Amino acid sequence: MRIQDLAQLSTRMFKTNPLRTWLTILGMGVGTGAVVILVGLGFGLQQIILEQIVFGETLLSLGVSSTGAQGLRLTPETVTDFEENPAVLDAAPLARFPALVTYKGLTGNVFVQGVEPPYLRYAGVTTLAGEVFTDEDAGDTTSIILSPATLKLFGIPDEEMEAFIGEKVSIRLLVPAEDGTDNVNEIIIDKEYVVRGVNKEAGVLNAMMMLPELRNYVGIEEYERIQVRVDTNENLPIIENMLIEEGYRVTALSKTVEQASKIFQGIQAVLATFGGIALIVSAIGMFNTMTVTLLERTKEIGIMRTIGASPNDVKYLFVSESIVVGFLGGITGILMGVILGGAVNLFLNILAGQFGGQAVKLFAFPLDFLTFIAVFSAGVGYLTGIFPARRASTLNPLDAIRYE
Amino acid sequence: MAKPLIVARDLSIIYNQGKSNEFKALSDVNTDIFEGEYIILFGPSGCGKSTLMYSIQGSLPPGEGTLLVKGDDVYSYPPAERVYFQRHVMGIIFQQFNLIMSLSVLDNVALPQIFCNGDKQKRERRAQSLLDRFGVGHVSHKLPAMLSGGQQQRVSVSRSMVNDPKILLADEPTGNLDSVSTQQVMDKIDEINTFDRRTIIMVSHNAAHLSYAHRVYYLKDGYVLREVVNPQRKQIKPVREGETIVTELEQLARLYPYDSVETWRVKSMVNYLTQDYTFNQINRIERAISLFLQGKVDRHAMVKALVLPYERGGAEVKEKEARRMASVSARMVDHSTDIKRFRARKDNDNIFFTQHKLAERMSDHLSHEYRIKLSKDQRENMTEMIADRVTGVATDVEMNIRLMRGIRTGGLGLSESEADNITRHFEKIIAQGVDVSYKKE
Numbered sequence: 001m002r003i004q005d006l007a008q009l010s011t012r013m014f015k016t017n018p019l020r021t022w023l024t025i026l027g028m029g030v031g032t033g034a035v036v037i038l039v040g041l042g043f044g045l046q047q048i049i050l051e052q053i054v055f056g057e058t059l060l061s062l063g064v065s066s067t068g069a070q071g072l073r074l075t076p077e078t079v080t081d082f083e084e085n086p087a088v089l090d091a092a093p094l095a096r097f098p099a100l101v102t103y104k105g106l107t108g109n110v111f112v113q114g115v116e117p118p119y120l121r122y123a124g125v126t127t128l129a130g131e132v133f134t135d136e137d138a139g140d141t142t143s144i145i146l147s148p149a150t151l152k153l154f155g156i157p158d159e160e161m162e163a164f165i166g167e168k169v170s171i172r173l174l175v176p177a178e179d180g181t182d183n184v185n186e187i188i189i190d191k192e193y194v195v196r197g198v199n200k201e202a203g204v205l206n207a208m209m210m211l212p213e214l215r216n217y218v219g220i221e222e223y224e225r226i227q228v229r230v231d232t233n234e235n236l237p238i239i240e241n242m243l244i245e246e247g248y249r250v251t252a253l254s255k256t257v258e259q260a261s262k263i264f265q266g267i268q269a270v271l272a273t274f275g276g277i278a279l280i281v282s283a284i285g286m287f288n289t290m291t292v293t294l295l296e297r298t299k300e301i302g303i304m305r306t307i308g309a310s311p312n313d314v315k316y317l318f319v320s321e322s323i324v325v326g327f328l329g330g331i332t333g334i335l336m337g338v339i340l341g342g343a344v345n346l347f348l349n350i351l352a353g354q355f356g357g358q359a360v361k362l363f364a365f366p367l368d369f370l371t372f373i374a375v376f377s378a379g380v381g382y383l384t385g386i387f388p389a390r391r392a393s394t395l396n397p398l399d400a401i402r403y404e
Numbered sequence: 405m406a407k408p409l410i411v412a413r414d415l416s417i418i419y420n421q422g423k424s425n426e427f428k429a430l431s432d433v434n435t436d437i438f439e440g441e442y443i444i445l446f447g448p449s450g451c452g453k454s455t456l457m458y459s460i461q462g463s464l465p466p467g468e469g470t471l472l473v474k475g476d477d478v479y480s481y482p483p484a485e486r487v488y489f490q491r492h493v494m495g496i497i498f499q500q501f502n503l504i505m506s507l508s509v510l511d512n513v514a515l516p517q518i519f520c521n522g523d524k525q526k527r528e529r530r531a532q533s534l535l536d537r538f539g540v541g542h543v544s545h546k547l548p549a550m551l552s553g554g555q556q557q558r559v560s561v562s563r564s565m566v567n568d569p570k571i572l573l574a575d576e577p578t579g580n581l582d583s584v585s586t587q588q589v590m591d592k593i594d595e596i597n598t599f600d601r602r603t604i605i606m607v608s609h610n611a612a613h614l615s616y617a618h619r620v621y622y623l624k625d626g627y628v629l630r631e632v633v634n635p636q637r638k639q640i641k642p643v644r645e646g647e648t649i650v651t652e653l654e655q656l657a658r659l660y661p662y663d664s665v666e667t668w669r670v671k672s673m674v675n676y677l678t679q680d681y682t683f684n685q686i687n688r689i690e691r692a693i694s695l696f697l698q699g700k701v702d703r704h705a706m707v708k709a710l711v712l713p714y715e716r717g718g719a720e721v722k723e724k725e726a727r728r729m730a731s732v733s734a735r736m737v738d739h740s741t742d743i744k745r746f747r748a749r750k751d752n753d754n755i756f757f758t759q760h761k762l763a764e765r766m767s768d769h770l771s772h773e774y775r776i777k778l779s780k781d782q783r784e785n786m787t788e789m790i791a792d793r794v795t796g797v798a799t800d801v802e803m804n805i806r807l808m809r810g811i812r813t814g815g816l817g818l819s820e821s822e823a824d825n826i827t828r829h830f831e832k833i834i835a836q837g838v839d840v841s842y843k844k845e
Contacts, residue, residue: 309519
């Protein structure tokens with residue numbers, strides 16, 4: 001039998017028995033819809049967490065800092081050393097100096113961090129308000145990013161964070177004296193910096209500016225931290241181990257992400273199990289329908305067999321019919337799940353907007369997951385159809401044709 | 405000698421073998437069916453005729469014996485090959501039409517081609533041309549449920565022919581059809597046999613169809629009782645000299661298909677003893693009289709048909725005898741109208757003729773026919789007797805007795821033979837004149 005004929009013959013049930021066919025599809029749809037929405041919730045939760053910490057480059061970079069123990073220091077030479085490694089694409093340093101920051105007469109202690117834009121990318125620095133330095137801002141000499149705690153220092157409530165962007169602050173650097181004493185030289189930077197953003201580093205008092213701007217006022221001999229961007233995922237652990245062996249302290253976000261992912265895989269599995277139960281129930285319903293259909297069609301099978309259909313033709317007819325129903329059930333389920341999830345997302349967004357919270361997507365439906373569901377539901381259709389189909393194909397045509 | 409297309413040797417088919425409800429549907433069947441033959445399997449229901457047909461079709465494996473189609477044992481094939489064989493060798497039509505209701509007429513006819521991967525355009529063209537040929541081309545895009553039974557059966561004939569099979573199997577194809585549709589379908593099947601030269605194997609219990617076949621197998625209780633050759637068709641099966649001869653029994657088999665061979669022998673003998681005419685002549689005389697009674701031919705045409713030699717379609721009756729037959733039947737028909745009038749005046753008497761007048765006329769006719777002089781009393785008695793008989797008050801036996809009774813006791817005082825003759829004659833007239841069709845109250 002040709003595919004197009006098979007398709008024509010196995011979609012007759014939409015004409016002959018539309019109500020039952022659509023109800024069966026709906027049954028399958030509710031089952032797969034449950035799977036879609038629950039697994040979608042898992043994906044959504046995972047994404048909420050990972051969106052906060054994961055950027056493409058962040059996962060592929062290592063944070064290197066000195067343990068101080070073996071006299072290892074992070075110097076400009078260290079940076080070039082790192083960069084010489086073929087597996088390392090780039091190394092971006094961070095220099096840190098204690099400083100005093102003044103806003104409208106209020107002064108507080110902070111750490112000024114001098115960075116280059118790549119560092120922000122590698123470390124995954126993002127802002128609550130305003131914006132971070134991008135590659136175009138490499139030569140910036142006028143702006144600064146503050147941590148939320150710094151704003152608290154100035155008595156700025158969270159609600160006014162947005163309004164604070166564009167305010168001006170002045171800075172005095174506290175640089176240790178080079179004579180070996182504990183004395184501190186105060187370097188007054190004779191200008192005001194515009195606040196361009198507020199980062200997410202809660203609990204610390206810091207202010208970020210561009211490293212070249214910082215260099216204008218102090219000589220930098222030693223870095224606090226270097227972000228090493230590794231070229232590929234495979235090389236990540238190799239470089240990590242190498243650096244650890246050399247005596248550095250290394251932190252990798254990818255580890256954290258991995259652990260988070262594992263947890264969410266667990267959550268997803270639990271959610272999928274619940275959805276799976278719903279799916280099994282609807283699959284049993286569909287199996288039942290297919291069996292009844294078989295009984296109803298017994299005579300027709302007999303006719304077909306006596307006018308030249310082979311047992312396999314009959315089998316294909318039944319299997320393809322149940323695959324069609326299963327697949328359409330899957331599509332219906334996907335539609336139901338996605339629409340429901342989207343509606344909840346929209347509702348949460350509206351709610352968040354009204355209460356001033358941050359909008360989150362509680363449900364997420366990656367395309368490959370949906371594709372998998374569509375294929376999987378066709379597979380379920382196949383499984384529910386194969387048994388009645390086998391029985392249909394082994395019916396004696398003569399008994400079948402006399403069946404009323 | 406040509407090889408038979410289908411050979412059954414000691415074929416037995418047993419349902420539910422080994423179980424308590426084991427049932428032998430067919431026992432020791434031996435048949436040879438040749439290419440191009442029209443075979444009817446005839447018998448009452450449950451005789452195994454369908455079983456034999458479906459066994460040939462390939463759906464019922466023989467329990468014992470062998471069945472060869474085109475020299476091959478179909479049942480030794482693996483299922484896939486058996487299907488291939490069935491597709492290209494057998495076409496089938498059923499009593500219930502068995503069209504697939506959810507497919508259009510055209511798709512139904514094309515369906516066997518769909519199963520063997522026929523090209524869509526080609527198969528639809530073929531299906532359409534078959535539908536056109538069998539007179540249902542104009543409904544090809546309707547669903548089968550919208551067609552009459554006769555149309556559905558012709559669609560199913562088209563379907564059976566779409567793979568151009570060698571053998572057409574038909575399982576009581578006219579069992580669900582009215583007489584007009586039956587005739588159409590039978591003609592089409594006959595055309596497939598005579599024009600397309602396909603072998604036909606038909607299961608039937610309608611004796612009227614037997615004349616289509618070359619040969620008829622009579623089955624009863626799972627046995628083939630006899631094989632009857634139709635002398636009207638040129639036989640395809642080679643007849644070995646002396647093995648089978650065409651006898652009067654074949655003719656009787658067609659006339660009285662439900663009787664046994666013994667009954668036919670009796671009928672043959674009785675016919676010889678009591679009648680001067682052969683069964684063939686009687687057949688022709690019946691046809692002539694039937695046409696006359698229906699008013700389709702007049703007396704002269706009837707005489708002509710009776711006198712004509714047998715070879716030219718006549719009954720070969722001597723002319724004098726033919727004239728007598730014609731005049732007697734004409735008179736009887738004539739007088740039977742009086743019976744009709746009489747009975748029609750049951751409720752509204754005396755318009756033109758009163759019932760009494762009509763009875764008097766019949767009485768005069770009878771006495772004239774048998775040249776009996778009646779006195780006034782006798783005539784009155786006779787008139788009364790006739791009125792009683794025609795209204796149904798008296799039976800034929802009572803009338804016969806009254807004819808012999810004395811005049812004073814209401815009779816005619818005739819002799820026994822006179823009374824018998826008059827009774828018999830009058831009963832014939834009544835038979836012609838009485839209306840026995842079903843009337844609504």
